Amino acid sequence: MRKPDGKIVLLGDMNVGKTSLLQRYMERRFPDTVSTVGGAFYLKQWRSYNISIWDTAGREQFHGLGSMYCRGAAAVILTYDVNHLQSLVELEERFLGLTDTANADCLFAIVGNKVDLREEGAAESQEEDGHSPGMASGGCASLKVPKQVRPEDAVALYKKILKYKMLDEKDAPAAEQMCFETSAKTGHNVDLLFETLFEMVVPMILRQRSQGPAQTVDITSYKPPGRTKAGCCA
Numbered sequence: 001m002r003k004p005d006g007k008i009v010l011l012g013d014m015n016v017g018k019t020s021l022l023q024r025y026m027e028r029r030f031p032d033t034v035s036t037v038g039g040a041f042y043l044k045q046w047r048s049y050n051i052s053i054w055d056t057a058g059r060e061q062f063h064g065l066g067s068m069y070c071r072g073a074a075a076v077i078l079t080y081d082v083n084h085l086q087s088l089v090e091l092e093e094r095f096l097g098l099t100d101t102a103n104a105d106c107l108f109a110i111v112g113n114k115v116d117l118r119e120e121g122a123a124e125s126q127e128e129d130g131h132s133p134g135m136a137s138g139g140c141a142s143l144k145v146p147k148q149v150r151p152e153d154a155v156a157l158y159k160k161i162l163k164y165k166m167l168d169e170k171d172a173p174a175a176e177q178m179c180f181e182t183s184a185k186t187g188h189n190v191d192l193l194f195e196t197l198f199e200m201v202v203p204m205i206l207r208q209r210s211q212g213p214a215q216t217v218d219i220t221s222y223k224p225p226g227r228t229k230a231g232c233c234a
């Protein structure tokens with residue numbers, strides 16, 4: 001098997017649909033999933049490059065592994081469930097710190113999954129939030145759907161991430177380009193998500209190659225003095 005040229009990692013709380021998104025994209029189906037243990041990856045050939053896409057476990061007990069999976073990542077997909085505000089909050093509180101081991105120029109996509117469920121209950125939720133009182137009068141605003149996430153909330157998180165990474169907004173891809181709403185169930189925006197990232201990762205691979213040796217070291221040919229060249233800022 002060829003060594004991957006670039007790495008993309010899916011992070012996010014348990015049950016948000018990371019495994020389902022990856023299976024929808026790679027296998028073109030929406031199978032029953034079981035909660036992920038540890039992590040697993042798929043290898044995707046995109047143009048002439050091999051990109052590994054890592055699925056991680058959202059369960060708290062595997063949290064410690066997250067930063068290991070993120071090591072050297074060219075892009076991280078921070079996934080939440082559009083029907084559970086807390087899953088977005090967790091991205092900032094629990095998962096963002098795990099990306100410190102990713103590449104310095106790592107890209108971040110914020111992905112709100114399960115939009116197919118939101119469509120069913122959006123009216124109640126929006127009325128409750130006071131955002132869209134457009135429903136027929138007299139409707140009872142019962143709380144059928146847990147707190148929904150609005151696209152603006154994801155954009156706000158994206159901007160916070162740029163700050164956390166000390167990146168200037170004008171040097172990073174625009175929030176509108178990096179915030180997605182998807183459904184692994186229907187396939188909505190799933191190809192768009194992965195293929196947008198592949199297109200952005202390819203130039204990073206080329207840039208890295210032109211800058212010299214990769215960050216990983218082949219220990220069979222390891223020569224200590226030659227190593228000082230690698231890994232420094234350009």
Ligand SMILES: Nc1nc2c(ncn2[C@@H]2O[C@H](COP(=O)(O)OP(=O)(O)OP(=O)(O)O)[C@@H](O)[C@H]2O)c(=O)[nH]1
Binds near residue numbers: 035037057113116183
């Ligand atoms: N309706 C709907 N259900 C979804 C969608 N994506 C995932 N699910 C369901 O949500 C549950 C959890 O999905 P997983 O893909 O296993 O979630 P995960 O993020 O990988 O969870 P962990 O592996 O525990 O971190 C499963 O029952 C899926 O069938 C979606 O887009 N729409």
Ligand SMILES: [Mg+2]
Binds near residue numbers: 020034055056058
């Ligand atoms: Mg999973």
